[in-house]
Every structure is written in C-alpha cells, then in structure tokens.
Amino acid sequence: MITREAPTHLGTMRDRNLALVLGEIARHQPVTRARLAELTGLTKTTVAAQVGVLTRLQLVEGAGPVREGGRGRPGAPLSLASGPVAGLGLEVNGHYLAACVLDMNGVVRGRAHIARNSRDRPVGETLDALVRMARRVIEEAAEAGFTVMGTTVAVPGVVDRAAGTVNAPNIGWQAVTVEALLADSLPPQPIGVRVENEANLGALGELWYGAGRGSGSYVYVSGEAGIGAGLVVDGELFRGAHGAAGEIGHVVVDPSGPSCACGGRGCVEQVAGLDAVLRAAAIESVDAGGAGHLPDATAELLRRLETGDALAAAAVEAAGSGMAVALIAAVNLLDPDTVVLGGLHALLAPWMAPHIESALSRSGGRLRGSVPTIRAAALASESAVRGGAGTVVARVLADPMVVS
Amino acid sequence: MITREAPTHLGTMRDRNLALVLGEIARHQPVTRARLAELTGLTKTTVAAQVGVLTRLQLVEGAGPVREGGRGRPGAPLSLASGPVAGLGLEVNGHYLAACVLDMNGVVRGRAHIARNSRDRPVGETLDALVRMARRVIEEAAEAGFTVMGTTVAVPGVVDRAAGTVNAPNIGWQAVTVEALLADSLPPQPIGVRVENEANLGALGELWYGAGRGSGSYVYVSGEAGIGAGLVVDGELFRGAHGAAGEIGHVVVDPSGPSCACGGRGCVEQVAGLDAVLRAAAIESVDAGGAGHLPDATAELLRRLETGDALAAAAVEAAGSGMAVALIAAVNLLDPDTVVLGGLHALLAPWMAPHIESALSRSGGRLRGSVPTIRAAALASESAVRGGAGTVVARVLADPMVVS
Structure with a gap:
C-alpha cells in the first residue's frame, strides 16, 4: 500500500507557497492580495512576501505601471506579467520545421514555419536547420523584450528518457540524442532543452490553447x-x-x-x-x-x-x-x-x-x-509547438524560482 | 493553464501531517520516531504529537505491549496496528457472492464465499443475500476484535457516480442504487458504503496483494x-x-x-x-x-x-x-x-x-x-474483494481522522 506523495520537507515550504500564490494568480487574474490570502489560506503577510518575490522575478505585475524592482501599488490587482519570461516550442515534422514563443499568459510572441522534407534528409542537416531557425526566433524574441527560459522540442517518434535518445522511423531517426545536441547549440537557458513526442505536445497545445479547452x-x-x-x-x-x-x-x-x-x-x-x-x-x-x-x-x-x-x-x-x-x-x-x-x-x-x-x-x-x-x-500545424512552449510556462508556474 | 493541486489551507495542515506520518509508518515499518522525523521533514516534537494521535486512534502500535491509551515506549519502533481498524470488501458476481475483511496491514481477518447464480435472479433477492452475508462477516470480525470502518462493493458493471446507480447487464441490473440500499441495510460505518466496478477493484487487489505487486x-x-x-x-x-x-x-x-x-x-x-x-x-x-x-x-x-x-x-x-x-x-x-x-x-x-x-x-x-x-x-476469486477492502484501508491511510 504505497502512496505517491513525496514528503513535505520544511526546506521547500517557501517554494511551495511561491508556486501556490503564482498558480492562484494564473487562475484568478486580475486578483487582489486580500483575495489571494483567502484563496491560498496563507496570511496576508506571507502573500505579500511571495508577491514581492514574484514581482522581482518579473513573473507578476500589478495593474498599471510598476516601479523598477517595486511591488506595485499594494491594493492593485495582480496579473501574470506579459513579459519578459517566455518559453520556446520547436517541432521537427516530416514536412516542416516550426517554432513558437509564448509568454506566461500563452500569448504568441514569436513564430517560424519552414516547409522542409525531413523524411529522407540526414539527421545532422535537419538538426542544423532546426538550430538556425531556433536561434533566429530566440534573437527576434529578445529584440522584442522576451527572454526564452527553456525549450521543448516536438519529434515524431518515441523518446527514450533513460537513454536520452529519440527513435523516429518516419523521418529516419534512430537513437538520436536530440536534447544533448540542441543544448550544445542553443544559447544557455535556465530550464534547458527537453524533447517530447509531438502527439503528446499537440495534445497539450490543444488542451491549453485550442480545441481541447x-x-x-x-x-x-x-x-x-x-x-x-x-x-x-x-x-x-x-x-x-x-x-x-x-x-x-x-x-x-x-x-x-x-x-x-x-x-x-x-x-x-x-x-x-x-x-x-x-x-x-x-x-x-x-x-x-x-x-x-x-x-x-x-x-x-x-x-x-x-x-x-x-x-x-x-x-x-x-x-x-x-x-x-x-x-x-x-x-x-x-x-x-x-x-x-x-x-x-x-x-x-x-x-x-x-x-x-x-x-x-x-x-x-x-x-x-x-x-x-x-x-x-484549432491550432493547425502549431498544436505541438504551442504545447511545447506551454510546457516551459507550466514549469515556471510549478517552480517559479527556476527563472531566478 | 490550470494546475490540479488544491490550495493548502492552514486548517488541514494537521490532518496532512497525520497522514504523512501514518504513510511513512506504512512504508517503513517498523520505524522509530527519530527516523520518521528524517523521513517527513517534521520536527521530533511534531512527529511525537502525530504518533500520539495515531496511537489513540488505534492505527499505530509500538513494538511490544502498549498501555491502554498510551503512546508506547518512546524509543520503540512503530508499526501499523494489527487491529481493530478493518475494511470490508464485498462482491456480487454472476456466479458467486464474496466478502473479505482486511486489517490495516492487508491481513485477511474474515472472509465468505457463496456460490450463487445472480445472472437471472431478481435484484432484491441478490442484494438481500449480499446483506445477510455482509452482516454475518461483520459480526464475526467484531467477535475477533475487528471493527469494519467502511465497505466497498464490487459489481460487474458500470457505476454512474452522478446518478448513484449501477448498470450491470450481465446480471440483469439496470440503474440499481446499490450504495443507498446497502447503506440502509448494514450497520453504520464511519467511511460508509461505496460501490465500484469489479475489474477496477480486482486490479487494485492484485496490485496491492497479488500478481500486480x-x-x-x-x-x-x-x-x-x-x-x-x-x-x-x-x-x-x-x-x-x-x-x-x-x-x-x-x-x-x-x-x-x-x-x-x-x-x-x-x-x-x-x-x-x-x-x-x-x-x-x-x-x-x-x-x-x-x-x-x-x-x-x-x-x-x-x-x-x-x-x-x-x-x-x-x-x-x-x-x-x-x-x-x-x-x-x-x-x-x-x-x-x-x-x-x-x-x-x-x-x-x-x-x-x-x-x-x-x-x-x-x-x-x-x-x-x-x-x-x-x-x-494470484488471488483467484478474491481479487476484487481484497481490492475493495484495501480501498477502505487506503482511505484511512490518506485521512486517519475518519476513524475518530
């Protein structure tokens, strides 16, 4: 009779409260500090402290302009920040490469789509093309004021987490170490690079932003x-x-x-x-x-x-x-x-x-x-890249300190 | 982007710690208070207080004899109590009725098996036979020192939770309100009566006690x-x-x-x-x-x-x-x-x-x-009743105060 829940260590209580407050802001925005205290069961003092941290991390903003480093007006309702924190989704498909940058609210802040047959092309060429596209999208996002905190890559195959490899017979990939190769070729990101089956990411993209809502x-x-x-x-x-x-x-x-x-x-x-x-x-x-x-x-x-x-x-x-x-x-x-x-x-x-x-x-x-x-x-060829970028946003919501 | 986690209300923190300590005892028994503090991240004082409550609830016992209402010897390792708390599993099958009583450790403390064709018999007759068997098993368990805290009934059909009914075409049941009928006919139990598909309970029975371990x-x-x-x-x-x-x-x-x-x-x-x-x-x-x-x-x-x-x-x-x-x-x-x-x-x-x-x-x-x-x-015709009784035990582990 084994339950799955991990023990609640005292050391993680602060991180838990931070994620708790950020999650309630995501669910109920715009929302006041007083309402957040009701929603979370935390004291107003604890809520205010968490909001201070989240504001410094640039994950949360008050209504109206916020002073540099400040906590916004104490009575003003809070929302997820519309920047700079962003996630990148990439996709390698048999007939295209795609990319999408999302902010914390799931708003598209950058995208690319390149028609390209990867079904009979060497793996190295495909990954080079993917990296070129990704670097361009990351740079364009940076120019627009968005910082890509992590990348999730959709692939049309089975991901072997233990081996760190991808098998994708439809595009001729066998035991390709996608995560390691991309992590070496893209600018450093706090959340890093993760690879995932494209149907899984498409499911999440449609769940969060499309026909699955x-x-x-x-x-x-x-x-x-x-x-x-x-x-x-x-x-x-x-x-x-x-x-x-x-x-x-x-x-x-x-x-x-x-x-x-x-x-x-x-x-x-x-x-x-x-x-x-x-x-x-x-x-x-x-x-x-x-x-x-x-x-x-x-x-x-x-x-x-x-x-x-x-x-x-x-x-x-x-x-x-x-x-x-x-x-x-x-x-x-x-x-x-x-x-x-x-x-x-x-x-x-x-x-x-x-x-x-x-x-x-x-x-x-x-x-x-x-x-x-x-x-x-509902998202046509963007289901998977939106899901991919969304998993980065979800990761930040679950563990806000990763962007610090 | 909605996460499933419920807010952690301050009022439930004690219940959470109680379940946390009981869960670690279940996983690591026999286990000392000092080791429980390490495992849970709670202070030794908090662990001792939880152990006191769990001992009073008769869910936990120290090695060796424990004084009535006492906490056992402070240094002695703790285990799940071998009584009196128990769960009852029942099953209505096309060709038998079955029952099983399990203690907190999943040890069988009572059982019954009656060959009976329920495929063409009136629903009322079948439920009457089930109630008679259940009352007998509950009485026998009580004589042996075990208190049935809740009952889960396995049925060969689909349970409609919203309507509170069961459809089981293979035994001719249509929209039968099993939970309500049994709750009225069995002795009151703190956890009450719950009905569940037999294959689901069989899966849990084999997972916890049989071939699925x-x-x-x-x-x-x-x-x-x-x-x-x-x-x-x-x-x-x-x-x-x-x-x-x-x-x-x-x-x-x-x-x-x-x-x-x-x-x-x-x-x-x-x-x-x-x-x-x-x-x-x-x-x-x-x-x-x-x-x-x-x-x-x-x-x-x-x-x-x-x-x-x-x-x-x-x-x-x-x-x-x-x-x-x-x-x-x-x-x-x-x-x-x-x-x-x-x-x-x-x-x-x-x-x-x-x-x-x-x-x-x-x-x-x-x-x-x-x-x-x-x-x-591995459990032959007892897979489902063991799983059913086990869900009662699981419920106590997740929320120990239900037996108070």
Whole structure:
C-alpha cells in the first residue's frame, strides 16, 4: 500500500507557497492580495512576501505601471506579467520545421514555419536547420523584450528518457540524442532543452490553447503519414510505463490486413495514415519516399473531396471506418469526453468525422450514455509547438524560482 | 493553464501531517520516531504529537505491549496496528457472492464465499443475500476484535457516480442504487458504503496483494462470461472521464464479426468471453441463460485441455488470438509493464498466455524494446474483494481522522 506523495520537507515550504500564490494568480487574474490570502489560506503577510518575490522575478505585475524592482501599488490587482519570461516550442515534422514563443499568459510572441522534407534528409542537416531557425526566433524574441527560459522540442517518434535518445522511423531517426545536441547549440537557458513526442505536445497545445479547452480527458490524434495520439487525463498528459502511451497508429483494425513496419498486421496507420489515404485516392504525386509533398498532395485530396470525386470520398470513408475501430478501442479503454483530430487529419475532419461518429454511436452506445465529441484541432500545424512552449510556462508556474 | 493541486489551507495542515506520518509508518515499518522525523521533514516534537494521535486512534502500535491509551515506549519502533481498524470488501458476481475483511496491514481477518447464480435472479433477492452475508462477516470480525470502518462493493458493471446507480447487464441490473440500499441495510460505518466496478477493484487487489505487486502500470483483465479490465497507472486506478475506462470487452477484434449486445460488431467478448469459449469447445452444460454453472463448465474445459482435447484447444487458441488483438490496442495506447489475467481467465492462463505473448511480440515488437509480462492473477476469486477492502484501508491511510 504505497502512496505517491513525496514528503513535505520544511526546506521547500517557501517554494511551495511561491508556486501556490503564482498558480492562484494564473487562475484568478486580475486578483487582489486580500483575495489571494483567502484563496491560498496563507496570511496576508506571507502573500505579500511571495508577491514581492514574484514581482522581482518579473513573473507578476500589478495593474498599471510598476516601479523598477517595486511591488506595485499594494491594493492593485495582480496579473501574470506579459513579459519578459517566455518559453520556446520547436517541432521537427516530416514536412516542416516550426517554432513558437509564448509568454506566461500563452500569448504568441514569436513564430517560424519552414516547409522542409525531413523524411529522407540526414539527421545532422535537419538538426542544423532546426538550430538556425531556433536561434533566429530566440534573437527576434529578445529584440522584442522576451527572454526564452527553456525549450521543448516536438519529434515524431518515441523518446527514450533513460537513454536520452529519440527513435523516429518516419523521418529516419534512430537513437538520436536530440536534447544533448540542441543544448550544445542553443544559447544557455535556465530550464534547458527537453524533447517530447509531438502527439503528446499537440495534445497539450490543444488542451491549453485550442480545441481541447474545457476537456478533462481527451484523445488527440495526430495524423500525418503515420498516426500517433496524445492522451490527456484529468488535465494531465498520460505517458504510460515507458513514456510510449498513445501509439494508436498500431492498434489492429484488420487482423488479416497487410503487414506493417511495426511487425504486426492490419494496423490503423495502413488504412487511415495519409500515405495510405492518398494511395487509395490515386493521388500519385506523393508516396512514402516522395519529396515532402504531403501537404500539397493533401491539398489536392481536399480539392477532389470538394468536387465530389468518388475515389477520394471512398478513400476517406475507408480511412474513417478504420480510424473508428481504433477510436472504439481508445474510447472503451480510456473513456475520454472528446476526440480531437490534429495534424493533416484536422483538414480531413469534415469528411472523416461523420463516419467516425456514426461508428462510435453504434459501438458501445448501449453501454455508455454518451459518445465523445469529435473535433478538428484549432491550432493547425502549431498544436505541438504551442504545447511545447506551454510546457516551459507550466514549469515556471510549478517552480517559479527556476527563472531566478 | 490550470494546475490540479488544491490550495493548502492552514486548517488541514494537521490532518496532512497525520497522514504523512501514518504513510511513512506504512512504508517503513517498523520505524522509530527519530527516523520518521528524517523521513517527513517534521520536527521530533511534531512527529511525537502525530504518533500520539495515531496511537489513540488505534492505527499505530509500538513494538511490544502498549498501555491502554498510551503512546508506547518512546524509543520503540512503530508499526501499523494489527487491529481493530478493518475494511470490508464485498462482491456480487454472476456466479458467486464474496466478502473479505482486511486489517490495516492487508491481513485477511474474515472472509465468505457463496456460490450463487445472480445472472437471472431478481435484484432484491441478490442484494438481500449480499446483506445477510455482509452482516454475518461483520459480526464475526467484531467477535475477533475487528471493527469494519467502511465497505466497498464490487459489481460487474458500470457505476454512474452522478446518478448513484449501477448498470450491470450481465446480471440483469439496470440503474440499481446499490450504495443507498446497502447503506440502509448494514450497520453504520464511519467511511460508509461505496460501490465500484469489479475489474477496477480486482486490479487494485492484485496490485496491492497479488500478481500486480511491483508493477507501476498494468492492465488487469477480468474474464468471466464477459470481459472487463482495470487499469493501474503509476500505482493508481485509471477511471477515465466518466468512470468507464477499461471496457476492454468491447474493443473490436473483428470488424466483420457478429453483432454484440453493446450495439457494435466483433467485440473481443464474443470470441474470448467464457460463454463464447465454452460454446466453441462444445461444452453444452452452460449457456448465457444457464443455471450459474460457469465455474463447473470451466472446470470441464480445463479437464479437456489437460487431456489434449482438440476442440477445447482450438477454442482457447481462438480466444487467445482475439484477446491478443484487444491487448495490442491496450498496450499501444496505455504502455503497461504487465498484463494480469484474472477472474476465470486466470485458470485458462497456462493455455491462453502463450498465444497472447507471441502475438504481442510480433505486433509492435519493432517499435518498443520490450513486451509486457503476462501473468495469471494470484488471488483467484478474491481479487476484487481484497481490492475493495484495501480501498477502505487506503482511505484511512490518506485521512486517519475518519476513524475518530
């Protein structure tokens, strides 16, 4: 009978109170010191001391102008500062590189997007391009008055925390030490560089800033050439025993289907991944080894769907049916309230979602009172970078002293 | 950006310290007051005060005899008391009723098991039989010096917390207000009566006292006529958005398979549920409407498997292959380190597990380094009642004042 809670050491009480006050400011801003005392159960003196520290750390500001180093007007309501503290999200995707800088309020303070096929390019070249983009975005943010405190990198693969490596077969990466390589190449940051699966970060991006807002528990499906998922439970990322939860792409939807690169047969990726959908729609300009034209080919697919092309419609219906079988598994196992379709699949949602919804209603409808809502992601190709930058903001909220 | 942590109110600090000290005693017993001060970060005076309260609550005892109401010898190591505080677990299953009393250390202090077909009997009769059994077990425990502080009832269905009802189609229950009915019929208990899905409680029972010990994240599959699952993540139960997570029985393993009572097609329950396995093995003495002979029929199936009966072997192989497809979904989505086969499926594990293991190794083996271990449940038909009684013990550990 082991509980998870760590012992409350006296030495961390100050840090706990600091995070407690900052968290209540984030939740209730603008909020007075008196209200903060009520919300936290701390004395007004303790609240005032914490607000003083948070103001010096430039994490909190009073309404109206604040004197340099001052605590603002004592009666004025407090809010999260609109700068300079900021987080950076980066993404390496099969067909683009992206970056996004967020301030403590989640406002975008810088961004970049470079169309680039990384599926058949050497790892070193891709990382060099990523570093160049990141350095430029960090410099531009600095010129605008924002200091990047940490970086989270989204990758389309499985992160092995123990080994510090990333395996991303879809872009040809095997045991790449992304964190170490980027930490060496980017300017020093107090929170450092962290790498994370792109579907996990996309799930957080949509949870905090997009289509997942208001959901406690949801499944974010990231559809590109492959298919991954990020699972959010009670507002937090669900990682599994080895950090590999959410590999929905290899749920079997047809046990007698074709064999898959994973070693299994009939995985959902093979009927609902974009490579498969485009092939079924006979859109020839792209293939698994193609020149990074997945977005162009997807645009062509959307044009054909809009003009009522029968082959395109059949391809998307088959993909929707396959996706539904995988989502029936996810819904039965995980009981989410919402399913968000992200990545390039967000574009297909108007055609795919009805097939998925009707299959979900049929299956298990008599057991559960309600079927999860299916939504398209709201942040397009920025879901993962916003989630990445957001994790840096979340880290500062949880441990404000990291920026000191 | 909302964090889940509740504000630390000053008024609850004493309760927090009490739970903190009790938790460290549970983890490190036998343990001295001096070591408790190190473990908790509290002063020796505060630890001594908490130990005094916990001793008066009869939750903690020093080595050797303790004077009535005393604190024990100050230097003596402390342990969880071996009485009188106890929790009661009850279970309504399709073919039995069960009960189990556990003390704070998880030692069984009372039990009952009554073979009884509840699949076609009126709800009221079943609940009356359950209450009679529970009252008897509570009385016997009292005679042995144990006080039942709370009761958790395992049911083979979905618990709707908002409505306070249980739907359990396999035993014909619809919107049954189990908690309210039992609370009215059992002696008053400080922690009261709580109802919970049997697979969830089975998962906790095996986690705390059985085959799940040492697992951080695992899937407990409870196989009877139907199939359910309890999911444990980082040592805690995973319930989903509406408390309906773990419905692995309705994961689709054959999209063109027969239609299921849930409204879907080709659910794993239809190929790997015991009703289906017995039908495929042509064991005629049982059917879905049969007279509660599922354990007898399972015993017959086991006899045939042991003598190499080809039809029985083929039925179990088909069940294993179907179960494997559902578990591939669970493994890809949840990334557990262990899978425990419970209920009557624990008996079939020697024949089913090899089929499941080989399918899991093939599928996804190239993506993940390791395949989860497959184990049979260790507590047989007591997994759920032990988990149920254990949740009462866990509640006392988290909030010791409930027993005051």
